[in-house]
Amino acid sequence: MSDATATTRSRHRLAADLAVPLLIALLALGAWEAIVRWRDVPAYILPAPSLIARTLVTDWGTLWPAWLITLKVTALALLASIVGGVGLAFLFTLSRWIERSLFPFAIILQVTPIIAIAPLILIYAPNTLSALLLCAWIVAFFPVLSNTVTGLRSADRNLQDLFTLYGATRWQRLRLLLAPSALPYFLAGLRIAGGLSLIGAVIAEFTAGTAGQESGLAWRILEASFRLNVARMFAALTLISVTGIAIFVALNILTRKLLGHWHESQLPEHR
Amino acid sequence: MNVQAAPLIEIRDAALSYGNGTVALESVNLSVGQHEFLGLVGPSGCGKSTLLRLIAGLMAPSAGRVSTVSDRSGDAPEIGFVFQEPTLMPWARVFDNVHLPLRLKGLPVAEARSRVEQALEMVGLADFRRAYPRELSGGMKMRVSIARALVTRPTLLLMDEPFAALDDMTRHRLNDDLLKLWSEQRWTVVFVTHSIYEAVYLSSRVAVMAASPGRIVADLHIDSPYPRDQEYRLSAAYGAHCRVVTSALAQAGTSDV
Ligand SMILES: Nc1ncnc2c1ncn2[C@@H]1O[C@H](COP(=O)(O)OP(=O)(O)OP(=O)(O)O)[C@@H](O)[C@H]1O
Ligand SMILES: [Mg+2]
Numbered sequence: 001m002s003d004a005t006a007t008t009r010s011r012h013r014l015a016a017d018l019a020v021p022l023l024i025a026l027l028a029l030g031a032w033e034a035i036v037r038w039r040d041v042p043a044y045i046l047p048a049p050s051l052i053a054r055t056l057v058t059d060w061g062t063l064w065p066a067w068l069i070t071l072k073v074t075a076l077a078l079l080a081s082i083v084g085g086v087g088l089a090f091l092f093t094l095s096r097w098i099e100r101s102l103f104p105f106a107i108i109l110q111v112t113p114i115i116a117i118a119p120l121i122l123i124y125a126p127n128t129l130s131a132l133l134l135c136a137w138i139v140a141f142f143p144v145l146s147n148t149v150t151g152l153r154s155a156d157r158n159l160q161d162l163f164t165l166y167g168a169t170r171w172q173r174l175r176l177l178l179a180p181s182a183l184p185y186f187l188a189g190l191r192i193a194g195g196l197s198l199i200g201a202v203i204a205e206f207t208a209g210t211a212g213q214e215s216g217l218a219w220r221i222l223e224a225s226f227r228l229n230v231a232r233m234f235a236a237l238t239l240i241s242v243t244g245i246a247i248f249v250a251l252n253i254l255t256r257k258l259l260g261h262w263h264e265s266q267l268p269e270h271r
Numbered sequence: 272m273n274v275q276a277a278p279l280i281e282i283r284d285a286a287l288s289y290g291n292g293t294v295a296l297e298s299v300n301l302s303v304g305q306h307e308f309l310g311l312v313g314p315s316g317c318g319k320s321t322l323l324r325l326i327a328g329l330m331a332p333s334a335g336r337v338s339t340v341s342d343r344s345g346d347a348p349e350i351g352f353v354f355q356e357p358t359l360m361p362w363a364r365v366f367d368n369v370h371l372p373l374r375l376k377g378l379p380v381a382e383a384r385s386r387v388e389q390a391l392e393m394v395g396l397a398d399f400r401r402a403y404p405r406e407l408s409g410g411m412k413m414r415v416s417i418a419r420a421l422v423t424r425p426t427l428l429l430m431d432e433p434f435a436a437l438d439d440m441t442r443h444r445l446n447d448d449l450l451k452l453w454s455e456q457r458w459t460v461v462f463v464t465h466s467i468y469e470a471v472y473l474s475s476r477v478a479v480m481a482a483s484p485g486r487i488v489a490d491l492h493i494d495s496p497y498p499r500d501q502e503y504r505l506s507a508a509y510g511a512h513c514r515v516v517t518s519a520l521a522q523a524g525t526s527d528v
Contacts, residue, residue, distance in 0.1 A: 158358040161329050165352055166375040166423070176371070180362045262362045262403055 010268065047231035052238065055231040062220065063232075067239050070216035073129070073201040074243065077136030081193045084137065085144025086186065093152045093178065110142040114200060118207035132204040132216075139200030140193040147189030151182025184263050187255045194247040202240060277340065278302035279348060279427060279459045280326055285335035286484075287321055295321040297484035298335070303461060308453060310474030310493075311463045312516065314524060318485025319463045320355070323429050326461060327352055339427065348459075351420030353430040357412035359404040359419075365391070366400040369419045376423065390418040393452060410441045421452070428453075428460045435465065446472055447500065454497055467520065471512040472504060479516065481523035489519035 029049045035041070036048040043051055056063065088106070092099035118135050125131035155177050163173050205218035215223075217236045224232040259266045280303040287296040295318040303309050311319050324330050325337050327350055339348055359368045369390055373383040391397045394414040404412055413433055420428060434442040450473060453460060464470050470477045471493055479489035495508045503509050 156358060158354045158356065159360065161324070161327075162352065162354075162358065162371070163375065164329060165327060165350060166372045168375045172375055176374070177360070180360065183362075262405065267405070 044228045044230050047234055051231050052234045055235040056238065059232055059235060063217070063236060063239060066215060066217045066220045066236070067243075070198075070201055070205070070218065070240070071243060073132045073136055073204070073216060074198045074247070076133050077140050077197040077200055078194060078247075080133065080137045081141035081144050081197060082190065085141045085189065085193070086148050088145050089148035089152060089182075090174070092149050099149075106142060106145055109138050114139050114203055115207060118204055122208055128208055132201060132208060135204030135207070136197050136200030139203070140197035143189040143192040143196065144186065145189075147185040147192075148182055151185025152178045154185070155181035184259055184265065187251075187258065191248070191251045191255065194251045195244060198240070198244050198247060278304050279307075279339060280461070281336070281338045281340070282326070283336045285325060285332040285337050287318075287325060287330065288333050294484040296325070296332075297486055299485070299487055301478060301487060301490075303459060306457045306459055308460045308462065308473060308475045310470030310477040311461060311480065312465060312467060312470045312477060312520065313480030313485075314482050314520075315465065317480045317482035319480060320431055321485065322480075323352075323431050323461065323463055326427075327429055348426040349423050351423060351425035351428045351458075353413075353416055353420045353428070353433045355431045355433070355435065357404070357409075357416045359412060359415055361404050363403075364400065365396065365402050365404070365407070365415050368404065368415055369422050372419060372423045386422055386424075387418075390422040393421060394418045394448070410437050410445070413437065414445070417449075424456075426458060428458045430460065431463045432465065433462075434469070442469070443501070449473065450497065450499060467513055467516045468504075471509060471516055472499065477512075477516055479519040479523055488523045489516075491515055491519065 033048050033050060036046055041048075047055070088102065092103065114135055117138065118131075121134050122128075122131050125134060159177055160173075163177055168176070201216065202218040205216045206222065209219070209222070217240050220236045221233050224230070224236065256266055280301065282299055282301040285296060285299045286294070288294045299322065311322065313319055321330070325332055326339065328337075328339070328347070331337075339350075340346075360371070363371075366387060369387045370383055373386060378386075388397065388400075391400055394417055396411060396414055396418065399407065399411065399415075404415070407415065413436070417430075417433065420430075434445055437445065446469065452458075462470070462473060474493050475497075477489075477491045477493055478487050479491065480486065481488045491512075493512050495503060495506070495512070
């Protein structure tokens with residue numbers, strides 16, 4: 001199989017991957033629109049997609065700033081997850097002792113429902129933004145941490161010996177062997193953390209409730225529900241979904257970029 | 272062979288037990304002279320890999336002494352190690368894989384580059400320097416791993432069944448390549464194999480091991496002259512050596528029942 005046909009084929013596959021779900025989404029939206037019009041369903045029960053789209057435009061003035069806030073919290077939480085997760089993972093591989101003393105706390109943070117901790121965090125955090133960030137980070141950092149720890153441990157044993165044989169320094173071993181070995185694991189954790197940081201941000205906003213002028217999309221949804229403005233609820237929801245999809249796609253592209261040339265998970269089925 | 276010269280590897284009463292209680296080696300005595308080609312044969316699980324790792328200094332013996340001294344300086348010799356599997360870094364190109372030992376040793380890039388090219392030339396893979404390991408065949412990966420072992424210009428080459436996974440044709444070719452390189456570079460080689468024929472073809476000396484506990488039960492000189500080629504495979508001397516090693520192995524196998 002020549003390179004050209006391989007590219008064409010992968011392009012076809014990409015087109016199919018995109019076209020089929022898009023088609024189904026369009027069909028579903030069409031059916032939705034049709035049912036609402038036919039049955040004359042009132043907008044406060046189920047708004048038609050066209051109305052949601054219009055609401056997106058008319059309410060853009062409130063939705064856009066809220067979206068920015070949610071985006072900001074999500075992005076910062078994801079960033080903090082990477083820094084915190086990878087940093088802790090490196091610490092853990094430096095010393096089993098550190099791992100033994102800290103890992104249980106990471107697990108406790110992970111298994112305690114964030115909804116239950118969030119009100120406390122709101123009390124002690126200096127401001128709403130930092131409270132939101134902390135909540136989202138708690139939800140998102142664990143997959144990065146645990147995957148990176150596993151990855152750093154899974155370097156090939158013989159390669160480890162090779163590094164020993166040639167007198168590699170700790171830093172060389174970390175940079176040239178452990179980090180590349182851990183990269184696929186880290187990226188798998190990152191893709192989970194990407195979704196979780198958005199979920200964390202939204203949950204945190206719900207819990208934070210009215211607390212402040214810095215309200216994100218989740219608060220807009222609550223607010224709209226009090227006013228029975230269902231169309232705006234859907235509009236905000238749409239933006240949240242779009243954000244989630246964008247994060248997913250971006251992280252997949254990043255994975256492909258970093259692993260595409262060597263890792264099994266990224267190679268085409270027929271090589 | 273100049274057996275009079277001080278031995279490069281000196282193993283005295285070495286034993287090794289693993290953490291789970293397995294006694295992998297017991298009272299192993301072995302000395303390997305400069306420029307010897309020692310073949311190490313024995314049944315699976317008898318401790319060949321363990322012995323090689325001891326020699327490389329990757330493990331310390333639980334009892335006894337293992338020392339390696341190079342002739343000139345008295346320093347530890349430069350060791351090249353070829354694992355049973357190719358053991359390449361999948362994320363790095365062939366060039367970078369072979370470059371690794373020099374990089375770890377901090378050799379200036381310009382000099383390292385020419386040495387890597389030389390090593391790749393030696394194993395006939397100069398055209399594949401930009402390939403990734405997954406794009407190579409099993410035999411080619413093995414040759415990359417050999418180039419990586421050679422790139423530091425070792426005085427001691429430790430090879431753990433390097434050709435075990437290859438077909439006979441490829442193996443014979445790589446055997447000949449290895450012998451040619453050995454005669455040019457005058458390394459000392461310890462070559463683990465489970466093939467009696469390969470051991471007799473390559474080695475100036477064959478050590479036969481027995482299992483549980485792992486020990487050396489026979490030490491046989493293969494006194495056929497080098498250079499050896501395919502003619503040697505058909506010679507009466509070759510057949511005779513094979514028979515001797517085979518019966519030593521058979522005895523090793525029955526002695527512990
Ligand atoms: N890491 C380990 N922990 C515990 N036991 C081990 C370990 N590695 C090897 N052993 C044991 O030590 C013995 C010798 O193993 P070794 O790998 O040296 O054998 P070998 O001669 O190289 O075998 P093969 O020809 O199959 O490669 C075996 O009984 C094996 O079970
Ligand atoms: Mg072995």
